[in-house]
Amino acid sequence: MTKTAFRMPRIASHRGGAREFGDSTPQGFAATARMALEEVEFDVHPTADGAIVVHHDPTLDATTDRSGVIAEMTLAAVREAVIDYSAGGRPLALPELCALYRDSTVDFRCEIKPDVSGRPYRDFAPRVVEALGREGMLARTVFSAFLIPTLDALGAATDRPRLWLVSPPVQRQLGFADVIAVARAHGLAEIGLNIDALDASAMDEAEAAGLAVGAWAAHDAARIDKALALGVKVFTTDRPSLAIARRAAWAAA
Numbered sequence: 077m078t079k080t081a082f083r084m085p086r087i088a089s090h091r092g093g094a095r096e097f098g099d100s101t102p103q104g105f106a107a108t109a110r111m112a113l114e115e116v117e118f119d120v121h122p123t124a125d126g127a128i129v130v131h132h133d134p135t136l137d138a139t140t141d142r143s144g145v146i147a148e149m150t151l152a153a154v155r156e157a158v159i160d161y162s163a164g165g166r167p168l169a170l171p172e173l174c175a176l177y178r179d180s181t182v183d184f185r186c187e188i189k190p191d192v193s194g195r196p197y198r199d200f201a202p203r204v205v206e207a208l209g210r211e212g213m214l215a216r217t218v219f220s221a222f223l224i225p226t227l228d229a230l231g232a233a234t235d236r237p238r239l240w241l242v243s244p245p246v247q248r249q250l251g252f253a254d255v256i257a258v259a260r261a262h263g264l265a266e267i268g269l270n271i272d273a274l275d276a277s278a279m280d281e282a283e284a285a286g287l288a289v290g291a292w293a294a295h296d297a298a299r300i301d302k303a304l305a306l307g308v309k310v311f312t313t314d315r316p317s318l319a320i321a322r323r324a325a326w327a328a329a
């Protein structure tokens with residue numbers, strides 16, 4: 077049996093390939109739409125005037141030339157920011173991202189972020205579902221979140237797949253058996269673990285419980301190769317071009 081017939085991990089270009097194109101930049105998302113990979117990972121936040129912005133942090137401070145809490149700003153104010161290392165790019169509204177991918181073979185992996193205090197935005201998850209539906213992208217979207225209440229809210233709003241991003245501190249605190257139990261209790265069919273916190277026994281344990289396992293933060297060759305060797309379902313990477321090359325080499329070996 078060939079490796080491709082066995083299991084070919086999917087590649088998700090994290091934040092539009094943040095280490096190749098800047099963090100959540102228009103150029104990164106446009107480039108990812110043309111790549112030989114399966115998913116584009118992005119994060120969303122609401123604005124004060126009801127728009128949905130594609131940006132990692134709840135503030136503009138760390139990765140743009142402006143500062144401010146996105147949820148307290150209008151879309152127009154957010155759009156005044158220029159993203160670092162982006163060749164002049166500004167944060168995208170969700171419909172603009174959808175337009176970039178309408179004719180792409182790359183599908184959406186949409187992460188619903190918490191607010192600046194780490195709590196879920198009120199009534200936000202169903203609004204994201206509705207917006208993706210309006211743009212014709214919902215059927216091509218899987219959702220992710222670190223917060224269980226956000227995943228519950230998504231589950232009430234859509235039948236689309238939801239995956240739980242498990243942080244290493246949560247994984248350590250709960251223990252892996254309880255991670256699996258929580259996922260099952262909330263009807264989640266997939267978990268995403270930090271690649272550094274993932275090994276073959278965790279893969280086996282989760283899969284024995286009927287859960288699919290993905291990895292996140294595979295940002296260098298060693299971590300990408302580890303994700304490929306473990307046979308994860310999907311992994312996110314800030315270096316999508318590197319991941320495509322490593323996967324091609326691994327498949328050919």
Ligand code: FE
Nearest residue numbers: 117118119187
């Ligand atoms: Fe994310």
